[in-house]
Amino acid sequence: MKTRGRVESENQLFGERAEKGHHKVIQHAKASDAKTTPKHYDFKTVESDMQAFWREAAIYKFDDSSDKPLYAIDTPPPTVSGSLHIGHIFSYTQAEMIARYKRMQGYNVFYPFGFDDNGLPTERLVERENGILAKELPREVFIEKCIQTTSKYEAAFRALWQTLGFSVDWSLQYETISPRAQSISQKSFIALYKAGKAYLKQSPVLWCPLCQTSIAQAELEVATRETTFNDIAFKVDGEVLAVATTRPELLFGCVCLFVHPEDSRYQHLIGKRARVPLYDYDIPIMADDDVEREKGTGVVMCATFGDSTDVMWYDRYQLPYRAVMTFEGTIDRAVPIIGGMPVLEARQQVLKALAEAGLLLSSKTIEHAIAIHERCGHDTEILPSRQWYIDILSNKQRYLEAADEINWYPAHMKHRYLTWVENLKWDWCISRQRYFGVPFPVWYCQNCGAVMLAEEAKLPVNPMESKPDKPCTCGCTTFEPEMGVFDTWATSSMTPFINAKWGEAEDRTEQLMPMALRTQAHEIIRTWAFYTIVKSLYHTNRIPWKDIMISGFVLAKKGEKMSKSKQNAAMAPDALIKTHSADVIRYWAASAKLGTDTFFDLDELKGARKFITKLWHATKFAAQHLEDYNGELPETLLPIDRWIIEKCRLTVNQAKSQLDVYEVGAARLALDGFFWHNLCDDYLEIVKERLYQPEHRGYDARRSAQYALNDCFMNMLKCYAIYVPHITEYLYQNFFKASEQENSLHQMLWNQRETGDTAILAFGEDVQKTVSEARRYKSTNGLSLKAELALIEVKTKSEFQAWFRESESDLLACCRAGKLVFTEEV
CATH class of the missing domain: 3.40.50.620 (HUPs)
Known part of the structure; x- marks a missing residue:
């Protein structure tokens, strides 16, 4: 079994922060001063x-x-x-x-x-x-x-x-409630209103009875509930016509029946009138291509309002409105039989009345998908109300095109955005009947009802605490303030503009936008990402950011x-x-692929704690052996040292390529593989004797190892600095700062170095295999890792044998063997 070698020094390590002076010669912290660096890391x-x-x-x-x-x-x-x-x-x-x-x-x-x-x-x-x-x-x-x-x-x-x-x-x-954010949000609204993109309309709106406010399509979630699918007997020319519905409590609001124009079962009924059961009034039977012939009986009840299809038909055919639901989520008291009841109670009461009258043909229990408000989980309703909207439906194609101008990480998240845009059914309702929000900068003339906008120079304004500075065009000077507030997304969709101080005294929109990166979670693609794109296109005709990183x-x-x-x-x-x-x-936190969900429990932290301990001891070990290092590149680097330096460079470049596409987890995995296995498990064990005994191995050989140690550990500290900034900064300040130009590790740059020495990398793999086989042999045969071996057989290419000869002392010391025997690899 492969075992990791210890990298801790047998001597207690302490360091001192050398004063920063000339940097032509490296001055590493000394181990002789016991004032600064403790034996154990105290986070x-x-x-x-x-x-x-x-x-x-x-x-x-x-x-x-x-x-x-x-x-x-x-x-x-x-x-x-x-x-x-x-x-x-x-x-x-x-x-x-x-x-x-x-x-x-x-x-x-x-x-x-x-x-x-x-x-x-x-x-x-x-x-x-x-x-x-x-x-x-x-x-x-x-x-x-x-x-x-x-x-x-x-x-x-x-x-x-x-x-x-x-x-x-x-x-x-x-x-987002600050005066600056309010001013920018209100300025956005005024610009959109003047451009004809924001408008006021009395129309059906999504409504949450619990939160007592209108909501937008993006705030809906789908929940599965158990309910009944009921076939109810309408009458046409005295004959029974079965109509299926899950919402019998809306019978009083039924304004039309729809069938598919090509449904042979019902073509003869198109244009006739049907009598609504229990309430005994007549409604038309009409044909529409959006009817699903296979669903229920194929005859659809259009009530005001059961779902978005009802709203579509209401608008398409200019149907009348019949009030059933109230804003409190109960049945209007004017509705016979069920007036004043909560929805579920009313539903059961209607079904009971239908059954008693012989008008309930069948009823079966089903699992039914319904729309709920994501904020509270309550069932939503659709009710007519005067609300403010932003036009989004007329620009869907532009939003789809914008997706191609943005780099999505991970790429498949783009599909979620496209699916959302393609399935938009409502303009964006931005008004909310709440209290703690950004007010609309709007008043209404009490005489003619005209909309009066606040002056931009006066923003932010609260219309409930102020009034317009000039009369309405009709001459009236009395106004009614808009009592609603913006949907919170109407303001948070402006975050790039808030950061850029758009339209403010220190406007830097041209400098900052489009921003380089948006970071967010995947569940708000349909809200924050989409709404920000809408606002940016409307206000700048550009995308808000170049890249989007989705967790x-x-x-x-x-x-x-x-x-x-x-x-x-x-x-x-x-x-x-x-x-x-x-x-x-x-x-x-850097343990998962970007965009994927992960589980968490305390056991997940064990590996992280082991890493911190390893980084602490390994760096202290390296620092101990760099105290007398002068920073000069030796005339000759030994092959083992060349290998670890090249492997380090390759690893840094691999990590960089992953981080360039925001894969922090994959980058950390590459760094971990090098740090644990190549650097600590193998290299430090291989060169340990050369570092400890220069009087036997030679000071030039020790300087070669010191150069490699300094190079690799500085690179590792810089790379790991983005993940574990505290311990890396501390190690830098204690052991490396005296030799560097920067006050902080986090102000340093990663080394941008090309790699390409594939031969030395292949040689290093053979070295690792050799060490691993020696360890495995001892473990398999029940020997201590300190046990002496007579010889080690090295299977390698002929061109690597010279490098092995130069590394022979390192390998014999590491494996505790007498000599190397070479076998040429075919």
């Missing part, structure tokens, strides 16, 4: 110290005057709707790793952070925490409670991200997403960090 002290150092030195501050290429990131502002969970850590940390990576590739990284702190999710949090209902309090009292609550949560959110070591420029922080979910158990609302987020991130360290949590 609780180190992580807070490193964060303080980054903050005080302004390591991550965006430099607006830099001549480096700009890399701007549009990060999702977390919704203030409850505490953060490990799922947030998973996705946000992956994105933060990209920010660090791009900074170490020479980019001037614009990395802001915000909080989505207005709208229904926040209101529901406030109601839940305070045991109140918004509608039962004065508006201003409830809004004040919202402000207090969001301030508390935002402070906690920010503290958590800082504890994780996020390289955010916090001076760029924004909140997966963290699942608590099979098939269940971590969420604030579910009781599966008990392992709070702050507790996990205090127990296991930020770097351990970060390392775990």
Whole structure:
């Protein structure tokens, strides 16, 4: 069995931070000063110290005057709707790793952070925490409670991200309820209204009876519920006509029956009238191609309103409206038999009345898909209401084209976007009948009803607290304020514009947009991604960002997403960090392929803790042997050293190619393979004697190993810096800073070096096989790894034998063997 060699020094290692001076000669930290570097790694002290150092030195501050290429990131502002969970850590940390990576590739990284702190999710949090209902309090009292609550949560959110070591420029922080965000959101609305893209309309709208507000199509989710599929007897010319429906409580709202024009069963009924059971009024029978002939009886009841098809037919044929549902989710009191009842009670009452009258032909239990509100899980209704909309249906083709202009990572997520756009049925309803949100900058003339817009120079405005500065064109000077607020997505879709201070005094839209990267989870492709694309195309005629990086979910158990609302987020991130360290949590976060869901339990952190321990001891071992290294390239590098340097270069390039397509997990896997197996398991064991005994092996041979150690460990620290920034910075500050130009490891660049020495890489593979076989032989035969072997047979190509001869002392010492015997590989 292959065993890993120890890399810890037998002597206690301590280091000192050398003063930074001339850098022509490397000055590594000394092991003789026992004041700075402890024997064991104390993450609780180190992580807070490193964060303080980054903050005080302004390591991550965006430099607006830099001549480096700009890399701007549009990060999702977390919704203030409850505490953060490990799922947030998973996705946000992956994105933060990209920010660090791009900074170490020479980019001037614009990395802001915000909080989505207005709208229904926040209101529901406030109601839940305070045991109140918004509608039962004065508006201003409830809004004040919202402000207090969001301030508390935002402070906690920010503290958590800082504890994780996020390289955010916090001076760029924004909140979607802030005056600047409100001004930009209102400015967007005014521009769209003037362009004819935002409009007010009295029409059927999706409505949540529990949340008491209109909602958009993107806020719907599908739920499966058990219900009954009922065949009900309508009458046509005295004959029974069976009509199937799952919503018999809407019988009083039935305005038409539809059949397919080519359905031979019912062609003779087209144009006739049918009598509605129980309520005894007549309605027309019409033909439409959208009727599904195979569903139910093939005769469809159109009621106002059961679903989106009812709305389509209502508009298409200008059908009358008959009120059944109220905004509270009960039956209108004017409806006979069931007036005032909740929906489910009304449904059972109607079925009972139909059965008693002999009008219920059949009823069977089925599993039925219904639309629910994603925010609360309540069944939605469709009700006529005056709402504000943004036209999206007339521009679907442009949105589809935009998808091709954006680079999707992973690529298959593009299909989700396309499917959503292709299946859009409603314009975007942006008004909400709530309280804590961005107000519409609108008043209505009390005389003629005209819309009065606020002046852009006065934004942001609250029409409930102010009035227009000029009279209406009709001369009227009294106005009614719009009482609704924007859908929260109407503002959060403006995050690139908020970051760019669009239309404000320090507007840098041309500098920042399109941004380089949008990071987000896959469930908000239909909302945040889509709505941001809509706004960007309308306002700039350009895509909002070039790349979009889409993360997966963290699942608590099979098939269940971590969420604030579910009781599966008990392992709070702050507790996990205090127990296991930020770097351990970060390392775990880079464990999955981009866009894929993953499971989480505490056992997942074991490997991360082992890695931190290994990195600590391996780097200390290397530093001990670099104390007297002068930084010069030896005249001759031994083959083993050439191999590890070339393998390191190849690994760095492999990691870079993965990170360039945002695969932080695959990149970490490549680095781990090199660090654990090539560098620690094999190379350090092979060169250990050469490092410890230069008086026997020669000082030139030791300098060759020192050059390779310095090269590989500096490269590993830089590469791992994006994953575990605290420990890598600490190791740099203690052991390498004295020899480098940069104040922080995170201000350094990855080495951009070509590789191509395939021969030395192949030689290295043969060396590893040789060592592995020797270890396996001892293990199989019950021998100690320190047991002496008479000889080792090396099977290799003839052209590698000279390199093996140069490496013979290393291999004999590592394997504890007497001599090497060569067999030529065919």
